[in-house]
Amino acid sequence: MKRAILMMLLVFGLVLAYQVLPTQNSLPEAGNRENGSINLNETLGPIVPAENASPLITLNKRVYSPNDTMELTIVNSGKTNLTTGYAFKLYRLENGTWKEVPLNLMFIEIAVIIEPGKSWEQRINLKDLNLEPGHYRIEKTVVVTDPANEVSMGIKAWAEFEVRG
Template identity: 30%
Template sequence: MLKTLFSIITICIIAVFGLWIYESMTTKETSGNPYSEAIPSQMGEPDSSKYMFTERFPYTEEEILEKTGYGSKTGEGFNSSNMIAPIADFQINQPGKEQGTYIEGIPEGHTVKVELIERTKELEKMAKVKEVTYKEGEKGLVATLPEKRDQLYSLSAEMMNGNGEVIDTYVGIVYVPPEPEVNAEVSIDKTSYSPTDTMDFRITNFGPSRLSYGARFIIQSYENEAWKTVEGPEAVVAMEYILLPKESTIHTVKLESYDFKKGKHRIIKRLGVSDTQVEEGLAAEFNIQ
């Protein structure tokens, strides 16, 4: 009797556990579908950040040296024989990250002074954040970026000889952006198309972050009060596009490549903030006649 009761209890536990797993899996499948609900065509507004970089390299090397007051590269201390990773003229990084240059080792009798300085967009000095001197043999000539966002810095490495004279300099500009978020809009050239038309799909990046995205579009039809994905061509997986702040781009979509029926549809594009895990989907709705 006890053995039978124990078996019944065991079966009940297994059944309940199995039901819990099933519900968890099905809930995850439906609630995790990013295309099951309404998707906006716009997210955020044109950004008003005090730093808005609309170019990949907003400062030239000459401009950086002139406005920061540092000396130029001579190759006497930093050169191809000992340089592992130089300081870039301009780069974007996140708070708390190490930034600097790496060499095979500071030569005997020499030191390197590294400075991190807050600057305005015009590269005017605001405040010195950090200064550290590295001695001979050391390789990582770095400074850690503060936990502050939407801030511009200059980062310099000056090599000095035994007399304290600067013999070579590397200097670059580092920008720490605001909290990463997608501020963008997608739009299309018409609201109604035939199945053989081509569509002009526009993406506008409000900034201040750079956006990245792949070649794939997702097109869905609205049937029986639900969105269903329309079969279409496979995209080139490895292809990635970068869209700078304040820029727009247009992609041509051949609708004949998709298996359309008449009715309401939408085209979805996943946009991500470059070098982060932040990603959002935006969509534009249209009709097939």
């Protein structure tokens, strides 16, 4: 009995793999490739149109002291809702490379929906981050959902700033 079930699962897996995995004939013609890569819009269709995916992060200042409060604003200039939250990542530029700054913070998990033409502001107390002087980048994940095909895509939106003093 166990062998029969195992054999049925194996056959089912092979049939499923045959149906799901692309074949060479399903890929675009070699003439449609640029630089040896495959255009995913040709194989999968557009995931989220570019005009729908336009989050913008702005900061109230370019230079902060370690004790300032940063005002981060996400502006939705696109045609569809954006979703984000309070979590963020922080990077410091060191020798030409962005290094993630460990944050000893906990973030509440609340989905913030930003409608087209609207914005959302988050206040961040830099004193809680214990930042040394330097060049930083704050990064947030913003999810764009295309209502036509109900496909979502996460976008990393960021802004750079300096800490002095």
